[in-house]
Amino acid sequence: MIRQVAIVGVGWSPFRSITPSISYKEMMYEAAVQAYRDAGIDPRRDVDSFVTVAEDFCEGTSIFDEYVPDQLGALHRPMHTITGDGIHGLAASVMQILTGRFDVVVLEGHSKASNILTMPYITAFAMDPVFNRPLAANPVFIAGMEMQRYLAETGTPLDACGQVVVKNRGNALINPLVEFGAELTVDDVLLSEPVAEPLTRLQCADHADGAVVMVLAAEEVAKTLTDTPIWVRGIGWANDTFWMESRTWGQAGYAYLAGQMAYRTAGIKSPRSEIDFAEIDDVYAYKELQHLEALGLCRPGEAGMWTLEGGTDLDGEFPVNPSGGSLGGGHMLDCTGLARTLEVVLQLRGKAGQRQLEDVETGLAFCWRGVPTTGGAAVILSN
Amino acid sequence: MKEHVYDTVYLRGKDFEEGNVLFETWDPNARYAWDTGVGMSRFLQELKAGRLVGAQCSGCCRVMVPPRMFCEHCFLPTDAFVPLQDTGTIVTFSLCYVTWDMIRIKEPQIPIVVAIDGASPGMGIMHLLGEIEPDAVKIGMRVQAVWKPAEERTASITDIAYFKPLEQGGSQ
Numbered sequence: 399m400i401r402q403v404a405i406v407g408v409g410w411s412p413f414r415s416i417t418p419s420i421s422y423k424e425m426m427y428e429a430a431v432q433a434y435r436d437a438g439i440d441p442r443r444d445v446d447s448f449v450t451v452a453e454d455f456c457e458g459t460s461i462f463d464e465y466v467p468d469q470l471g472a473l474h475r476p477m478h479t480i481t482g483d484g485i486h487g488l489a490a491s492v493m494q495i496l497t498g499r500f501d502v503v504v505l506e507g508h509s510k511a512s513n514i515l516t517m518p519y520i521t522a523f524a525m526d527p528v529f530n531r532p533l534a535a536n537p538v539f540i541a542g543m544e545m546q547r548y549l550a551e552t553g554t555p556l557d558a559c560g561q562v563v564v565k566n567r568g569n570a571l572i573n574p575l576v577e578f579g580a581e582l583t584v585d586d587v588l589l590s591e592p593v594a595e596p597l598t599r600l601q602c603a604d605h606a607d608g609a610v611v612m613v614l615a616a617e618e619v620a621k622t623l624t625d626t627p628i629w630v631r632g633i634g635w636a637n638d639t640f641w642m643e644s645r646t647w648g649q650a651g652y653a654y655l656a657g658q659m660a661y662r663t664a665g666i667k668s669p670r671s672e673i674d675f676a677e678i679d680d681v682y683a684y685k686e687l688q689h690l691e692a693l694g695l696c697r698p699g700e701a702g703m704w705t706l707e708g709g710t711d712l713d714g715e716f717p718v719n720p721s722g723g724s725l726g727g728g729h730m731l732d733c734t735g736l737a738r739t740l741e742v743v744l745q746l747r748g749k750a751g752q753r754q755l756e757d758v759e760t761g762l763a764f765c766w767r768g769v770p771t772t773g774g775a776a777v778i779l780s781n
Numbered sequence: 782m783k784e785h786v787y788d789t790v791y792l793r794g795k796d797f798e799e800g801n802v803l804f805e806t807w808d809p810n811a812r813y814a815w816d817t818g819v820g821m822s823r824f825l826q827e828l829k830a831g832r833l834v835g836a837q838c839s840g841c842c843r844v845m846v847p848p849r850m851f852c853e854h855c856f857l858p859t860d861a862f863v864p865l866q867d868t869g870t871i872v873t874f875s876l877c878y879v880t881w882d883m884i885r886i887k888e889p890q891i892p893i894v895v896a897i898d899g900a901s902p903g904m905g906i907m908h909l910l911g912e913i914e915p916d917a918v919k920i921g922m923r924v925q926a927v928w929k930p931a932e933e934r935t936a937s938i939t940d941i942a943y944f945k946p947l948e949q950g951g952s953q
Contacts, residue, residue, distance in 0.1 A: 417816060418816050419816070419818070419819070420816065420818045420819060421815070421816055421817055421818025421819070421820070421821060422815075422816070422818075423818065423849070423850075424818045424819055424820070424850050424851075427850065427851050427858075440856075441856055442854075442855070442856050455811065458811070458813035458815065467853070468849070468851070468853035469851060469853075471853075471856035473853045473854065510815075510816065512816075513813050513814055513815050513816060514812075514813055515812040515813060515814055516810045516811060516812045519809070519810040519811065520811060523809070523811075527805055527807050528805045531807060532805070
């Protein structure tokens with residue numbers, strides 16, 4: 399990249415299934431205060447621009463960006479909101495710094511999913527109103543159909559999907575930031591209630607509330623703020639077609655394209671050997687496998703066996719979702735990618751506590767925007 | 782090259798009646814229950830008790846209403862709730878002759894912003910004005926809250942039924 403960009407501060411409000419004691423503004427404020435303290439900056443003086451990610455339908459307030467500045471210290475300052483995942487927001491923040499006009503940019507994402515009383519209907523708003531919505535089916539069926547096709551094309555055993563859940567919710571047990579940690583068996587997962595076959599209830603991430611704020615800075619400023627800058631080496635994002643009638647159901651084309659773009663910008667030729675670990679969207683268990691393959695971290699059809707053999711465990715050759723992922727930490731709407739990115743930052747700083755990986759230098763975070771989308775974004779970070 | 786992608790089509794009433802022009806409809810089911818949190822919850826609880834309350838910033842000392850847990854100017858947490866009066870001064874108003882489902886009405890609704898006595902200058906709440914002829918409303922007019930009976934209050938901004946003009950010599 400023409401200018402190096404680093405993450406120099408992170409803050410969060412813990413990820414919880416419900417957060418009735420604080421408003422979304424107070425949640426964001428909590429995360430922001432922590433991030434600014436971490437970066438050693440005063441937002442009223444030191445920040446050039448603010449970026450947030452939010453979807454109006456998830457907030458229940460339209461033109462939601464109007465409601466953001468106060469709690470970030472962004473009043474009277476340049477700020478804008480993106481209707482995308484947190485990693486799309488990260489891309490926007492990085493690009494602002496690359497223009498040379500901004501040296502310090504703050505990025506925010508949050509979820510108050512617990513405040514949405516009609517979640518499947520809100521999700522259904524994302525479906526085509528003419529061809530798909532009139533069928534009046536819970537949009538989770540889209541994940542069921544995708545999983546069906548993925549398993550059929552790759553021959554991945556169901557057990558592998560179960561193992562993703564066992565692994566991720568196991569990892570979550572030693573992550574104090576999240577609360578869906580559990581000791582499960584593959585049978586527990588596969589024999590839980592069917593949701594949209596072959597998808598069972600325990601293969602679907604529950605929603606969680608929470609907020610993440612990150613402070614990004616250009617190289618010369620980053621070096622004055624911290625001894626442990628986490629460099630944004632590459633970033634990429636892409637969409638597949640929205641047509642459910644003709645999309646590539648078995649393979650995550652968007653993840654392939656986003657990954658290739660991120661690798662290209664980072665100068666990575668062999669992702670498996672040049673990256674040490676990954677936080678990858680696992681809102682449904684099969685998604686972790688499908689995304690691993692699309693991102694070129696293993697060959698098509700291999701992710702299942704790799705997972706069953708323990709290759710992606712916390713102590714495996716390539717740990718995936720050491721934080722517990724969305725299965726262990728909750729699906730946080732458009733904050734999901736920032737939750738993934740946050741873990742990569744903490745690991746690269748050596749501040750991941752009991753789940754700290756040894757000798758990690760480069761990590762990848764990847765987000766998917768959830769059903770019914772075929773959109774995603776990837777970021778590669780190094781310490 | 783064509784000027785437009787599609788040829789221009791002039792539609793007549795007949796085209797709609799005969800179903801040449803089609804629509805797909807959708808009734809949203811979007812329901813939410815927002816956590817009001819620390820600052821707003823206290824404000825709503827006080828409304829139920831028939832009182833107004835603000836929050837004070839430890840940095841700029843502004844008394845803010847509605848209260849909030851942080852000052853947007855200083856980016857500091859607020860640390861004290863301050864009791865306010867239920868009287869104030871009209872900052873601005875409008876006479877609104879259409880309802881929000883676009884029905885024309887003869888007697889206008891009168892939305893106002895009231896700078897509340899006890900809060901910092903220019904800080905107030907938005908409400909409706911009653912007990913007044915529309916052409917008598919003025920910026921700077923002194924007004925007072927008309928509270929619903931205690932048993933009808935639900936910890937909502939509508940626990941104040943409306944504001945009315947403050948009689949001459951009323952409390953300041």
